[in-house]
Amino acid sequence: MAQSAGFCYGVKRAVETTKKIKLENTSKKVWVLGELIHNSQVIKELEGLGIQTVDELPENENGICIVRSHGMPPQKIKEMTDKGFEVVDLTCLDVKKVQQKAVQLAQENFLVLILGKPEHPEVVAIKANAQLYSDKVFVIPDLEVLKGLTDEIKSHNRVGIVIQTTQKLDFLQDVIRYLIPLSSELKVFNTICxxxxxxxxxxxxxxxxxxxxxxxxxxxxxxxxxxxxxxxxxxxxxxxxxxxxxxxxxxxxxxxxxxxxxxxxxxxxxxxxxxxxxxxxx
Ligand code: SF4
Missing domain, CATH: 3.40.1010.20 (4-hydroxy-3-methylbut-2-enyl diphosphate reductase, catalytic domain)
Structure with a gap:
């Protein structure tokens, strides 16, 4: 068996802290917006402890709302506070780093490329953070999509890359190889955790x-x-x-x-x- 099989530190922290919060706040409702981690057995276990996973913020409710390990768009977090929930942010620190790097690229006027699947919750949150500072933010799930953006890339002097934390290194290498002849300034953050x-x-x-x-x-x-x-x-x-x-x-x-x-x-x-x-x- 591979030594590092199973929970990483970010997932461990999210699961353990969520359980602890419920234990310490038995009189309050605890909600998780979206799955805390991608594992149905764990989601069921949390439900058994009274921690509810919901797709949308419940109306006319209160209690503690957890931001899951993948992170969330800032607008969603604000909505939680505005609706009166106490927010506990359990975004993995490595995911936070990707968000910060994407924001940095956007602020420095780079065209921002986020490598990953557009529907992945981590990617959704990274994109939403970068879009607060720039409208030139694109998600690249594969080389075909990247090639479709060739003209956009050529028209921009500065191109910056971050990659979703659990993507493959090969993909990052392929993207860099394609971009080098196209761009005069390429800034790459290898954000695979x-x-x-x-x-x-x-x-x-x-x-x-x-x-x-x-x-x-x-x-x-x-x-x-x-x-x-x-x-x-x-x-x-x-x-x-x-x-x-x-x-x-x-x-x-x-x-x-x-x-x-x-x-x-x-x-x-x-x-x-x-x-x-x-x-x-x-
Ligand atoms: S970024 Fe890495 S350490 Fe953090 S939750 Fe994801 S896989 Fe785990």
């Missing part, structure tokens, strides 16, 4: 010596999906959410000699343990 780089590196090493890699974590989680994509280029790889999914891969597991296991940053330890137990049974 250290926890993600370490997790990816360890999993790659493990995959080199395994004939099967099992990646455990939510299909909605960007870092888990990226891990599975990276590893499938090295060895046979399957991506599962819980031990129940293993039944579909029983044959391949039984035939494999060396099985490596890793898990995304939002995968709880007990989910990983259950997977290992099930594999041992096979």
């Amino acid at each position: 250290k926890s993600t780089s370490k997790r990816q590196q360890e999993a790659i090493e493990l995959a080199k010596n395994s004939d099967l890699m099992i990646v455990v974590g939510s299909k909605k989680s960007a870092n888990t999906t990226h891990l599975a994509e990276i590893l499938s280029g090295i060895t046979n790889t399957i991506h599962i959410e819980t031990q129940d999914d293993l039944i579909n891969y029983k044959d391949i597991i039984e035939k494999s000699q060396e099985i490596g296991i890793t898990a995304g940053a939002s995968t709880p330890e007990n989910v990983i343990k259950n997977v290992i137990n099930q594999i041992e049974k096979y």
Whole structure:
């Protein structure tokens, strides 16, 4: 098993602090706007403790509202305060850094490129922060979209890049390679978080010596999906959410000699343990 499989420090902090807040404020309602982390088992566990996950801020309610680890647009945070909620900001510090770098680029009059999926909550919040200072902010999910912006990029002297914390380094490298001939001033912040780089590196090493890699974590989680994509280029790889999914891969597991296991940053330890137990049974 990869050493750094499972919760990263940002996720651990968000989950533990949210539980602690509820314990210390039993008489108050505690809300999380959007999923605190991308893991349905954890969201259910929080619900069981009386912590409610909602898609929209509830009307005519009160209590404590948590800003999740992915961060939130400043307008949303203001709305929470305006509606009378006490706000606790649990945005991961590494995510905050990306927001700050994007704002810096916007303030310095760079065309801002945010590498990541437009619908990812972290990207939504980074973009909203940068847009407070510039309307030249673009989200780049892939090279095709980047190529579509060639004229816009050429017309701007200064181009700045940040990348969503759990993206792949290869993507950043490809984007830089494309931009170098186009722009006279290119400023790049490699904002992939250290926890993600370490997790990816360890999993790659493990995959080199395994004939099967099992990646455990939510299909909605960007870092888990990226891990599975990276590893499938090295060895046979399957991506599962819980031990129940293993039944579909029983044959391949039984035939494999060396099985490596890793898990995304939002995968709880007990989910990983259950997977290992099930594999041992096979
Ligand atoms: S993956 Fe990185 S950026 Fe995301 S919560 Fe964990 S430490 Fe923070």
